[in-house]
Structures are given as C-alpha cells and as structure tokens.
Amino acid sequence: MPSRFSTRISEGAFFEAVLKLGPEWEVTEISIFEESKRIEIALGFRRETGVKCPDCGRTCAIYDHGQERQWRHLDTMQYETRLRARLPRADCPEHGPQTVRVSWADPKTRFTHLFEAQAIEVLENARSIVQACHLLRIGWGTADAIMGRAVKRGLERRSLEALPRVGMDEKSFRKGHRYITTLNDLDRGRVIEVVEGRTEADADRLWEAVPETTRGTVEAVAMDMWQAFENATLKAVPSAEIVHDKFHISKHLNEGVNRVRAEEHGTLARRGDDRLKGTRWLWLRGEENLTDSQYEKFSDIKDAELKTSKAWLIKEAFRFFWSVPRDRVHAEEYFRDWYRHTIYSKLEPMKKVARMLKARLHHLLTWWSHPITNAVSEGLNSKIQSIKSAARGFHSFKSYRTRILFFCGKLDLTPNLT
Numbered sequence: 001m002p003s004r005f006s007t008r009i010s011e012g013a014f015f016e017a018v019l020k021l022g023p024e025w026e027v028t029e030i031s032i033f034e035e036s037k038r039i040e041i042a043l044g045f046r047r048e049t050g051v052k053c054p055d056c057g058r059t060c061a062i063y064d065h066g067q068e069r070q071w072r073h074l075d076t077m078q079y080e081t082r083l084r085a086r087l088p089r090a091d092c093p094e095h096g097p098q099t100v101r102v103s104w105a106d107p108k109t110r111f112t113h114l115f116e117a118q119a120i121e122v123l124e125n126a127r128s129i130v131q132a133c134h135l136l137r138i139g140w141g142t143a144d145a146i147m148g149r150a151v152k153r154g155l156e157r158r159s160l161e162a163l164p165r166v167g168m169d170e171k172s173f174r175k176g177h178r179y180i181t182t183l184n185d186l187d188r189g190r191v192i193e194v195v196e197g198r199t200e201a202d203a204d205r206l207w208e209a210v211p212e213t214t215r216g217t218v219e220a221v222a223m224d225m226w227q228a229f230e231n232a233t234l235k236a237v238p239s240a241e242i243v244h245d246k247f248h249i250s251k252h253l254n255e256g257v258n259r260v261r262a263e264e265h266g267t268l269a270r271r272g273d274d275r276l277k278g279t280r281w282l283w284l285r286g287e288e289n290l291t292d293s294q295y296e297k298f299s300d301i302k303d304a305e306l307k308t309s310k311a312w313l314i315k316e317a318f319r320f321f322w323s324v325p326r327d328r329v330h331a332e333e334y335f336r337d338w339y340r341h342t343i344y345s346k347l348e349p350m351k352k353v354a355r356m357l358k359a360r361l362h363h364l365l366t367w368w369s370h371p372i373t374n375a376v377s378e379g380l381n382s383k384i385q386s387i388k389s390a391a392r393g394f395h396s397f398k399s400y401r402t403r404i405l406f407f408c409g410k411l412d413l414t415p416n417l418t
C-alpha cells in the first residue's frame with residue numbers, strides 16, 4: 001500500500017507532516033535563501049481561542065501575539081533551516097499575559113529540541129568542542145549555552161539513590177594555584193559535582209550537592225591526606241570511613257626519596273662523585289618499569305651504600321603495606337615495623353612522611369575494609385585535563401563545571417523529544 005505522501009502534496013503539508021508541531025500550528029510560508037543556503041519556515045497559530053497559561057495551565061483567551069521569534073532547526077538537505085513564529089499570549093486572569101509554551105523548544109531558547117539533541121550528540125562525539133562548533137555551524141557561546149541546558153536537565157533527572165563509595169579529588173584550575181574539587185561516584189565512574197577551591201567551606205558545598213538521604217548510604221570516601229576534605233567529610237557523612245588514597249601516599253614517599261637524592265647528590269658532587277647524576281626517574285619509576293639498560297644502571301647504584309638507596313628501600317617496603325598483610329591487624333603490625341625502621345634511618349624527609357602516615361594510620365587501615373582509591377577519579381581527571389586543554393583556557397569556572405559534568409557526569413542530557 002503506498003504511504004500517505006507518495007503522491008504529490010503541497011510543500012506546506014509536507015513540512016507540517018515532518019515537523020510534527022501539532023494541529024494548532026500550520027506552515028504559512030516557506031522561503032528559500034539561495035545565497036545563504038537557508039530555508040525559513042513561517043508558522044501560524046490556527047486557533048483563535050483557548051490557549052493555556054504556562055504558569056497555571058488554565059485555558060484562557062488569547063491576549064495578543066508576541067514579536068516574531070526564530071528557532072534553528074535541523075537542516076533541510078543542504079539548507080540551514082529556521083522556524084519563525086509569533087507566539088500567542090494567554091490572557092490569564094491570575095498571571096496576566098503569558099507567552100504559551102511550544103512543543104518544539106524550551107522557553108527563551110533559539111534552538112529546537114531536535115537541533116539541541118543533535119548538537120549534544122555531536123559535542124559528545126567530536127574530537128573537540130572547536131570541531132563540534134565547526135560541524136554544527138554554531139559559535140562558542142551557543143555551544144556553552146546548549147551544554148549548560150543539557151547539564152541542568154541531566155542533573156534534574158539524575159537519581160542518587162545510593163553512593164556507597166565516593167572519592168574527593170582536587171585538580172588545578174587555571175594558573176596561579178587555583179583549584180577545583182570534584183566529588184566522584186567510584187562505583188559508576190562519574191563526577192557528581194564540582195566546586196571551585198579546596199578549602200573546608202568548598203568541600204562543605206560539595207557535600208551539599210548530595211541529598212541528605214543519599215549521604216546516609218555513603219560507606220567510604222577516598223581522599224588525599226588533606227585536612228579540609230577530612231573535616232568536611234566527617235561533618236557530612238560521620239559514619240563513613242575515610243580511606244587515604246594510596247597513590248597520593250606513594251607520591252609523598254616518592255617526594256621523600258627525591259629530597260634525599262637531591263641532597264645526597266649535592267654532597268657527592270662536591271667530592272667529584274656523580275653517581276646520582278641523572279638518576280631521578282630511576283628511583284621513582286619502580287624497578288619493573290625500567291628498560292634493560294636503565295635497570296643495569298639502577299642495580300649498580302641501588303646496591304651501593306647510599307642514603308638514596310636506603311630511602312628507596314623504605315619507599316618500596318611501603319608498597320607491601322597494601323598487599324602483604326592478611327588483614328587490618330597484620331597491616332597495623334606491618335606499619336609499626338616499617339615506621340620503626342624508617343625513624344631509625346636518620347633520613348629526615350622519609351621520617352617526615354612516616355610521621356604524617358602514623359598520625360593518619362586509622363585512615364590507612366580502612367583500606368582493609370574498603371580497598372578504594374581515587375584511581376577512578378584519576379581516570380576522570382585525565383578526561384577533565386583533556387577538556388581543559390581542548391577548551392584553551394576558561395573564562396569562568398561555571399563553563400568549566402558545565403563541561404566536566406557534560407562529559408564526565410554520565411547524565412541523561414537529551415531534551416524530551418515530542
């Protein structure tokens with residue numbers, strides 16, 4: 001059976017059929033602008049009476065028709081396509097004259113839902129925002145506004161029933177020691193919220209983004225050894241366990257080794273001994289990651305009676321803290337032995353790290369109930385980093401937050417298509 005439109009029909013009927021704007025709207029004029037490769041479709045409101053007030057839903061008389069507005073729609077073949085219409089205003093006895101809602105676009109936007117849905121898809125899949133803007137023939141600000149609306153929509157729809165394991169992570173933002181902090185859902189690998197700064201007040205605001213009932217489901221929080229995060233977390237989720245991130249701990253230990261090496265290298269070099277020259281990365285990388293020739297060089301100096309090799313052994317011994325003990329009790333014993341050995345080493349930078357770890361030991365031992373790290377968030381962080389480089393710097397924190405949640409929030413971003 002031939003379909004309804006297999007025979008010749010008028011252009012107006014054709015566009016009404018494919019636009020699906022509802023029986024209230026008709027196509028009154030179609031203009032083709034050959035020069036600018038553009039089509040404009042003018043719409044007229046069919047009904048003379050009975051429009052709904054957007055505030056209360058009451059059926060009212062038409063007060064008047066507002067000024068003509070335009071919406072960019074999906075292209076018609078090779079032509080950029082816009083809809084044009086004057087929207088009726090309902091004469092609401094309670095709310096006064098109110099512009100009616102239309103099915104094809106959100107209030108006060110210049111794009112139809114279908115265009116925004118396409119834009120979201122292109123933004124998600126293009127290599128960069130610049131490239132997406134180019135493909136969509138839209139400007140930077142427009143992309144920003146579409147992403148902002150998408151994120152707002154996604155956050156309204158998001159359900160946060162349970163968040164058993166979360167991570168709190170900081171990241172530098174712009175130059176000059178400015179930071180952002182993210183709260184990440186470690187189970188689902190998504191960013192829950194982003195705030196500017198990394199003070200206790202900033203971390204408080206981060207927790208405020210999580211509804212009270214959801215906070216009750218948080219069992220463990222991975223974080224760096226940062227007092228502000230700890231304080232805010234203890235206030236917001238007092239029953240959750242804090243687990244200091246093992247990668248951040250190993251970073252502190254590496255810094256200790258590096259300080260010992262730099263100092264020792266200075267002392268040796270003054271005596272004409274340059275054994276430690278150019279060895280910085282050998283000590284930090286982990287034996288198993290060295291190439292054959294690096295390994296050869298490394299085994300020579302590692303076995304020499306150097307302070308740096310002692311510091312390195314201390315660092316290496318700590319790696320077993322996460323894997324060798326059978327349980328929390330043994331882990332505590334392991335730590336005490338390691339600590340004693342480190343304090344006797346007379347290596348100040350290592351002792352300093354050891355004292356810091358001892359003071360927070362209760363938040364290290366939690367690893368044995370909740371083996372979580374910020375590694376998931378580190379993965380997210382590299383995504384955030386690429387967002388940052390793709391955007392060539394941000395004018396405001398607000399658009400940075402939008403992009404992070406757009407790309408890393410796993411939100412349902414698409415407009416409701418009717």
Ligand SMILES: [Zn+2]
Pocket residue numbers: 053054055056057058092093094095096
């Ligand atoms: Zn009303």
